[in-house]
Amino acid sequence: MALEVHQFTCLSDNYGFLLHDNESGCTATIDTPAVEAINTALEEKSWKLTHILNTHHHFDHAGGNEALKEQWGATVVGADNDAQRIPGIDVRVRDGETYEFGASAAQILEVPGHTSGHIAYYFAADGISFVGDSLFALGCGRLFEGTPQQMWTSLQKLMALPDETVVYCAHEYTQANAAFALTVEPNNPELVKRAEEIDRLRADGIPTVPTSIGLERATNPFVRPMSEGLQITIGLKDAELVEVFAETRRRKDHF
Numbered sequence: 001m002a003l004e005v006h007q008f009t010c011l012s013d014n015y016g017f018l019l020h021d022n023e024s025g026c027t028a029t030i031d032t033p034a035v036e037a038i039n040t041a042l043e044e045k046s047w048k049l050t051h052i053l054n055t056h057h058h059f060d061h062a063g064g065n066e067a068l069k070e071q072w073g074a075t076v077v078g079a080d081n082d083a084q085r086i087p088g089i090d091v092r093v094r095d096g097e098t099y100e101f102g103a104s105a106a107q108i109l110e111v112p113g114h115t116s117g118h119i120a121y122y123f124a125a126d127g128i129s130f131v132g133d134s135l136f137a138l139g140c141g142r143l144f145e146g147t148p149q150q151m152w153t154s155l156q157k158l159m160a161l162p163d164e165t166v167v168y169c170a171h172e173y174t175q176a177n178a179a180f181a182l183t184v185e186p187n188n189p190e191l192v193k194r195a196e197e198i199d200r201l202r203a204d205g206i207p208t209v210p211t212s213i214g215l216e217r218a219t220n221p222f223v224r225p226m227s228e229g230l231q232i233t234i235g236l237k238d239a240e241l242v243e244v245f246a247e248t249r250r251r252k253d254h255f
């Protein structure tokens, strides 16, 4: 395990992540939500920023790219097919490629839906992933630029990772997501248990991120369209999985 993750809160509900490769000394920020908070975190850890790994172009993810690149000379990595919207991009990556970060390697997964050029980074040797706004704890990103079919394909790609994979998502939305999840799958005992645990954690101000693929598979309605209980609750028993996903997403948009 060569990688160390330092997680911190910034803006109203974003998480920032610094990723440090102990072997090479390289340090990346996953996205650039808030320049000052990232610099404070770097100072706390006594790390020097060498890389910016972008998941997508939204301002609370790439808005600090240029300032941090100028300050640190960091290499900006982002999606090849969204390069025109990633400020300062130096290295363009595509689905299925491996990006060498210091002595570690990230597999690139294109996960469109929230935006058309959204990517995730999966460090298989360390069992960790950075998924931006594609998958959330008990949720998924809003479909700003993609179809339900695209997002469902993207989520399936993430769900194909090993259950124990640690998932760093970019926002603390979990409590609101849990409230919604309980309306569509009220009889999932693991979800009920998790929702109680989330309330306890949030009451003490404790982050519910990271999560894991296995936990999401068991409790997140957006990756559970095959659940009979969910299908019955939303009136789509035996429907195509993508239809069940689309209806779940539609209900959340109006929740």
Ligand SMILES: [Zn+2]
Residues within 6 Å of the ligand: 056, 058, 061, 114, 133
């Ligand atoms: Zn976003």
